[in-house]
Amino acid sequence: MSKLEMLTPQNSAIALIDYQPAMYQxxxxxxxxxxxxxxxxxxxxxxxxxxxxxxAEPPLNRPQNSLLGVGFTEGAFGGPxxxxxxxxxxxxxxxxxSAAATLPFMTYETDAAAYVDEPEGxxxxxxxxDTPLAFTVLASADLRSWSGKPxxxxxxxxxxxxxxxxxxxxxxxxxxxxxxxxxxxTRNVFSRLKQRVPWDWEHVGHANFGCALASxxxxxxxxxxxxxxxxxxxxxxxxxxxxxxxxxxxxAMASAGDTLFCVTGDNRLWWRPPVEVDTNWIPIGTxxxxxxxxxxxxxxxxxxxDGAGALxxxxxxxxxxxxxxxxxxxxxxxxxxxxxxxxxxxxxTTDNRLLRSNRDWIxxxxxxxxxxxxxxxxxxxxxxxxxxxxxxxxxxxxIDLYGLRKP
Numbered sequence: 001m002s003k004l005e006m007l008t009p010q011n012s013a014i015a016l017i018d019y020q021p022a023m024y025q026x027x028x029x030x031x032x033x034x035x036x037x038x039x040x041x042x043x044x045x046x047x048x049x050x051x052x053x054x055x056a057e058p059p060l061n062r063p064q065n066s067l068l069g070v071g072f073t074e075g076a077f078g079g080p081x082x083x084x085x086x087x088x089x090x091x092x093x094x095x096x097x098s099a100a101a102t103l104p105f106m107t108y109e110t111d112a113a114a115y116v117d118e119p120e121g122x123x124x125x126x127x128x129x130d131t132p133l134a135f136t137v138l139a140s141a142d143l144r145s146w147s148g149k150p151x152x153x154x155x156x157x158x159x160x161x162x163x164x165x166x167x168x169x170x171x172x173x174x175x176x177x178x179x180x181x182x183x184x185x186t187r188n189v190f191s192r193l194k195q196r197v198p199w200d201w202e203h204v205g206h207a208n209f210g211c212a213l214a215s216x217x218x219x220x221x222x223x224x225x226x227x228x229x230x231x232x233x234x235x236x237x238x239x240x241x242x243x244x245x246x247x248x249x250x251x252a253m254a255s256a257g258d259t260l261f262c263v264t265g266d267n268r269l270w271w272r273p274p275v276e277v278d279t280n281w282i283p284i285g286t287x288x289x290x291x292x293x294x295x296x297x298x299x300x301x302x303x304x305x306d307g308a309g310a311l312x313x314x315x316x317x318x319x320x321x322x323x324x325x326x327x328x329x330x331x332x333x334x335x336x337x338x339x340x341x342x343x344x345x346x347x348x349t350t351d352n353r354l355l356r357s358n359r360d361w362i363x364x365x366x367x368x369x370x371x372x373x374x375x376x377x378x379x380x381x382x383x384x385x386x387x388x389x390x391x392x393x394x395x396x397x398x399i400d401l402y403g404l405r406k407p
Contacts (some may be wrong), residue, residue: 066130069156070168074112078148082106082150084139088237102181125234132158133218136236161402163340165189201397204403205238207390213379214253216274223250234383245278256316263292271318285320288312296338309333330367333396339380348377371406
């Protein structure tokens with residue numbers, strides 16, 4: 001049998017006692033008491049890294065948002081009955097739901113992620129308290145008028161080597177079975193997540209007729225066939241791209257530090273800052289001889305694949321490049337786009353393969369390794385641990401690199 005004893009807030013601890021008299025009859029049992037202190041200063045253990053405390057507080061400094069997507073800092077407590085407003089009705093979580101909101105059922109406590117409403121009309125998280133940028137605010141409630149603690153509620157979902165759906169309110173169970181939206185969402189989540197989801201691409205929106213893709217500062221940038229540069233946030237739903245300038249016949253893009261780089265159809269290399277207003281691209285030289293099919297960046301270096309499939313590199317600077325051929329790296333003439341994650345290069349090919357450099361450090365790699373399919377790619381980019389691909393079919397997909405098990 002087990003007993004969970006919750007001490008008062010003044011005692012600032014939770015004691016968990018597990019005992020089984022029949023099993024331990026006549027036997028001295030040790031180490032059956034675990035005490036968790038709400039405040040680190042109350043923990044008698046002198047080792048700071050072993051202090052028990054609320055996750056988000058020092059000395060631990062691990063907000064639960066990094067795992068759950070939300071926390072109580074932005075949440076609310078105690079107020080009049082309030083409904084969730086659905087923000088992305090086309091998401092699979094809302095399959096079979098026709099209503100625009102739940103019933104007003106939240107009165108006690110909620111959690112939330114810090115988010116802002118974009119001018120295009122959708123919510124996107126700010127990343128505050130380590131909330132993943134890929135966290136999608138599926139539904140929200142403005143509870144800033146609540147008297148107990150003002151705040152918000154954000155039902156949401158994100159993936160990182162697994163998927164976390166968070167209803168973000170203690171009131172959810174009170175209306176399960178009576179609120180049609182809550183009931184259907186619960187059914188959809190259990191149906192989808194009750195079994196292992198194959199490691200594969202997830203459709204998250206449209207690609208705006210792009211021809212090259214890059215990422216910087218937690219945003220995606222796409223150059224289009226109409227010579228425009230657009231940006232969007234990496235949330236897991238279809239949202240609008242924002243026009244931020246001209247693109248001038250871009251065929252490949254990459255980013256390093258605070259700079260966007262591109263190569264144009266005439267094999268010229270350019271840079272521009274990632275500002276969200278139209279500004280000039282500045283020419284700094286050319287791509288490697290033989291033309292440029294793909295551009296990427298990692299560890300302060302720009303990498304390019306030429307027309308014959310050879311890999312080149314140069315320091316990623318806003319000045320004339322000094323390309324050097326990586327003769328130890330096997331050529332692949334099918335490579336057409338490139339990006340990086342850590343010190344690993346990823347590439348797509350004209351025959352619909354996803355490749356990666358075959359070691360965890362580019363300088364120790366000798367060839368591309370085929371790891372998955374990547375259909376009709378025109379651009380790759382990584383935000384946090386998510387690899388995005390834009391396709392000739394005008395679709396944007398992503399795949400969770402935490403699920404990568406090769407080589």
